[in-house]
Amino acid sequence: MGDLRDSAIVLQNYMDSNAASGKIPWDDLKYIFGEIMYGGHIVDDWDRRFCMAFLDNLMQDSLLDEAEMFPFIEGKSISFKCPPALHYDKYIEYIDTDLPGETPLAFGMHPNAEIDFRTNQCVQLFKTLVELQPKDASSSGSSAGSRTEKIQEFISRVQDEAQLDTNKINVDEICGKLNDDTRGPYQNVFIQECEYMNALIEAIVGSLGEIILAFKGELTMSEAMEELMDSIFLNRVPGKWAKLAFPSTRGLNSWLDNLKQRLEQLNNWKENPEKIPTVTFLNRMFNPQSFLTAIK
Numbered sequence: 001m002g003d004l005r006d007s008a009i010v011l012q013n014y015m016d017s018n019a020a021s022g023k024i025p026w027d028d029l030k031y032i033f034g035e036i037m038y039g040g041h042i043v044d045d046w047d048r049r050f051c052m053a054f055l056d057n058l059m060q061d062s063l064l065d066e067a068e069m070f071p072f073i074e075g076k077s078i079s080f081k082c083p084p085a086l087h088y089d090k091y092i093e094y095i096d097t098d099l100p101g102e103t104p105l106a107f108g109m110h111p112n113a114e115i116d117f118r119t120n121q122c123v124q125l126f127k128t129l130v131e132l133q134p135k136d137a138s139s140s141g142s143s144a145g146s147r148t149e150k151i152q153e154f155i156s157r158v159q160d161e162a163q164l165d166t167n168k169i170n171v172d173e174i175c176g177k178l179n180d181d182t183r184g185p186y187q188n189v190f191i192q193e194c195e196y197m198n199a200l201i202e203a204i205v206g207s208l209g210e211i212i213l214a215f216k217g218e219l220t221m222s223e224a225m226e227e228l229m230d231s232i233f234l235n236r237v238p239g240k241w242a243k244l245a246f247p248s249t250r251g252l253n254s255w256l257d258n259l260k261q262r263l264e265q266l267n268n269w270k271e272n273p274e275k276i277p278t279v280t281f282l283n284r285m286f287n288p289q290s291f292l293t294a295i296k
Contacts, residue, residue: 011032024064026060026061030055030056038051066081066082066084068082069081069106070108071107072105078103130234147229154256158256162256164205165205167201167267168198168201168202171194171198175191177273182273182274186294187273189294190266190273193266197263197266199244207240227239235251235253
């Protein structure tokens with residue numbers, strides 16, 4: 001508070017010394033506010049540049065002539081006029097009574113921008129609440145049990161339903177069925193898809209195999225394994241798998257179902273790799289752009 005009072009005194013003295021000229025030193029004020037009094041507390045250069053851009057737009061002679069403070073609001077049912085010259089108490093009263101509520105329109109954005117912001121805010125809030133659930137034995141025995149059960153249930157799904165450990169595609173065998181005449185752009189795309197799928201399957205099966213050994217006491221639990229189990233418990237795709245996988249916003253269980261569909265499409269093709277499939281689901285490919293390029 002003391003620093004703010006001292007700054008106000010310095011600013012008042014500076015304004016008094018320039019009062020004789022009858023002209024407001026906007027450039028000096030923008031520098032004082034944007035680089036020193038307020039800008040001096042901004043640690044990111046781009047944020048400071050953003051602040052200066054706002055000041056360049058606002059701090060000019062029209063500010064004393066009830067200028068419109070909201071940008072791009074022509075034809076919209078909202079307005080925020082700068083108040084006329086008033087005493088300090090009147091400015092405080094104006095802020096308390098007439099200041100409009102927060103809205104994306106104040107920043108030149110579409111009103112729907114707030115919908116997306118609130119949605120992301122809500123998702124992040126509940127995501128944080130889920131992460132705060134007790135997950136270890138020190139917090140709650142039953143909670144730890146449910147965590148282990150969920151992980152084991154997911155491992156069973158991978159082994160029994162998806163059968164990823166036995167569903168790895170033999171790329172060499174597929175290439176052996178093709179020759180220079182039968183291997184074209186379509187075949188190259190599907191072979192590439194099989195290689196992507198194999199890399200993902202290896203990561204999933206290998207990671208889960210380590211967890212199985214850790215549950216049996218044959219392997220020491222590592223930080224990476226703890227992070228993997230947390231992701232499974234929270235129904236999130238582990239980061240290690242996401243780096244090798246297709247872009248997706250699904251939860252882990254739904255993501256596994258989608259992975260099975262993608263694998264099924266590749267398995268149907270590998271039986272007769274020389275033939276171009278009658279129907280190909282683009283949304284079941286790692287790189288659909290390459291398939292569209294093959295069509296060209």
